[in-house]
Amino acid sequence: MRPITIIAVLWASLCGLAPASALALTPAPNTAYASDNPAASGLTTPPTMAVPIAVTAHVGTMCQVISGGAGAGAGAFGDTVLLDAGAPGSIVNPDGRIRTDLNASTAASASVTQSYQINCTGTNNQISLQATPLVTGTGSAPTGYSATVNYTAEVDFSVVGGTSPVKLSHNSDSSLNTGNLGTGVSLANNANDIVIKAYGFDAATHGAVLTAGAYSGAITVIIKAGT
16 A cells, blocks of 8 residues: 555643732721711711732643544644555556646645644644655666655645635655744634645656555644744
8 A cells, every 4th residue: 555644743832820819908906987886986987998809810822633633643633645546556547657636636626635623722823844755665766767756735724813724835855844824813713724735746757657666755744832
């Protein structure tokens, strides 16, 4: 089987709950009020006394996986997607070249589309995307052949407080593409607020015949808890 693995790492910080405080008022000693015996004392009723009680609390910046996909580890989300089609399964046409549907796929008609829900308490979260090519063996092949398949990875973040979705996309060259949701912008508190895509699959050398073997690559999405 020829899997492409979607892995996501979730970073979060937790802060403790700040203690509540209270202000106690102590009456002065030997204080007399007219209500004790107004006729005898001749005192008037004192003004109303306010007793302020401060109640404080705190919510730390953190993220929680609501729907993490199949096979996700603790505190993370992810899936394994098989690109094989037909019987026996394959990612190539009968001529050994990359399947036409994989090569022609775009962001609007991606070959891979996986959705997740992550809730975060912070805003302006830092987001990162990294994709590695699908490789079999060492990735090297003779002239006219290829043991590497490249593609474009994309992650769409559904947000509130800004223009939605916020997108990151990058080719599968293993480098890290980093950004932010934006000042005052938060992940939307709804299902499928993160959608990961892969499309435009092609041999490292366009038109090359793919060598036999099990191909695998990975898409990694990083979401920090925000501010």
